[in-house]
Amino acid sequence: MKKYKIALLRGDGIGPEITEQALRVLDKIAEIYGVQFEYREGLIGGIAIDETGTPLPDETLELCRNSDAILLGAVGGPKWDNLPTDKRPEKGLLKIRKELDLYANLRPAKVWDALVSASPLKEDVVKGTDMLVIRELTSGIYYGEPRGIFEEKRKRYAVNTMKYTEEEIRRIVRKSFEIARKRRKKLTSVDKANVLEVGALWRQVVEEEKKNFPDVELEHLYVDNCAMQLVRRPTTFDVIVTGNIFGDILSDEAGVVVGSLGMLPSASIGDKYALYEPVHGSAPDIAGKGIANPIATILSAAMML
Ligand SMILES: NC(=O)c1ccc[n+]([C@@H]2O[C@H](COP(=O)([O-])OP(=O)(O)OC[C@H]3O[C@@H](n4cnc5c(N)ncnc54)[C@H](O)[C@@H]3O)[C@@H](O)[C@H]2O)c1
Numbered sequence: 402m403k404k405y406k407i408a409l410l411r412g413d414g415i416g417p418e419i420t421e422q423a424l425r426v427l428d429k430i431a432e433i434y435g436v437q438f439e440y441r442e443g444l445i446g447g448i449a450i451d452e453t454g455t456p457l458p459d460e461t462l463e464l465c466r467n468s469d470a471i472l473l474g475a476v477g478g479p480k481w482d483n484l485p486t487d488k489r490p491e492k493g494l495l496k497i498r499k500e501l502d503l504y505a506n507l508r509p510a511k512v513w514d515a516l517v518s519a520s521p522l523k524e525d526v527v528k529g530t531d532m533l534v535i536r537e538l539t540s541g542i543y544y545g546e547p548r549g550i551f552e553e554k555r556k557r558y559a560v561n562t563m564k565y566t567e568e569e570i571r572r573i574v575r576k577s578f579e580i581a582r583k584r585r586k587k588l589t590s591v592d593k594a595n596v597l598e599v600g601a602l603w604r605q606v607v608e609e610e611k612k613n614f615p616d617v618e619l620e621h622l623y624v625d626n627c628a629m630q631l632v633r634r635p636t637t638f639d640v641i642v643t644g645n646i647f648g649d650i651l652s653d654e655a656g657v658v659v660g661s662l663g664m665l666p667s668a669s670i671g672d673k674y675a676l677y678e679p680v681h682g683s684a685p686d687i688a689g690k691g692i693a694n695p696i697a698t699i700l701s702a703a704m705m706l
Pocket residue numbers: 415419474475476477478479491494662663678679680681682683684685686687692693694695697
């Protein structure tokens with residue numbers, strides 16, 4: 402019988418309860434398809450701070466490196482809100498993504514017919530929407546150097562740097578073409594090539610890679626236009642690929658189009674490791690009440706299979 406090792410990081414707030422429900426589904430799948438899932442628990446987030454003093458202990462990273470996949474609940478909560486930024490539970494998430502080089506963040510946003518009224522958009526605009534936003538997760542302006550708040554002649558100024566290497570762009574673009582090929586064969590690449598050099602290079606690399614995927618239709622959109630088109634014509638999108646900061650914003654927008662945060666799964670994948678988690682946070686306001694919607698976590702587990 403094939404056996405898969407799953408690193409189980411339940412985290413904080415509703416994390417333990419929603420992952421528990423995903424395990425029930427996974428166990429049923431194991432029974433039906435004759436496979437075995439071995440869950441090995443690790444600490445991350447606030448609970449890891451309480452027990453070890455750090456949001457991502459080395460043992461958790463080691464556990465993840467020695468597993469076939471990682472399933473995560475959520476991290477964070479008011480108890481740890483006053484800690485300095487680099488000591489907070491969310492730092493554990495940023496670190497695990499970087500350490501395991503999980504460079505592609507996949508966020509499917511699908512409108513289910515039965516829940517079409519949950520969307521803030523009109524039914525005839527949104528019905529049938531089924532898209533996947535792929536966000537570059539480990540580079541770009543969130544990581545670029547130099548960065549900081551500085552002072553010169555008693556005047557403060559702040560700097561962030563948007564930087565992408567050709568390789569960083571190529572690997573996520575290639576992955577996106579491959580994924581689009583397995584779906585409805587349409588890829589929308591989003592950039593700001595009209596004003597940013599990073600966008601110009603992004604577009605060049607996308608065009609170069611397109612030659613390897615003649616069967617996939619390619620569309621380029623500037624990010625401001627894409628933000629509009631997502632609410633005007635959501636059903637026309639299949640796979641969207643973009644950099645870190647634009648992806649952060651557009652994937653949230655795509656989530657709103659669908660309507661319910663409790664339904665949105667995600668996968669963060671690299672060439673060696675992959676982590677699956679719901680898009681929502683630890684919902685401390687409802688933790689422990691048994692009312693959290695586990696569907697996003699169950700769908701995340703489904704992406705893992
Ligand atoms: N990936 C993560 O682990 C992650 C992501 C976002 C926020 N956070 C952290 O989570 C904590 C709470 O953040 P927040 O309140 O801004 O966002 P949140 O996503 O936790 O909650 C936002 C709202 O949605 C509701 N909600 C979220 N998930 C739900 C579910 N599965 N079922 C039913 N209702 C659900 C919550 O009750 C709340 O009203 C913070 O500490 C934040 O930093 C963690």
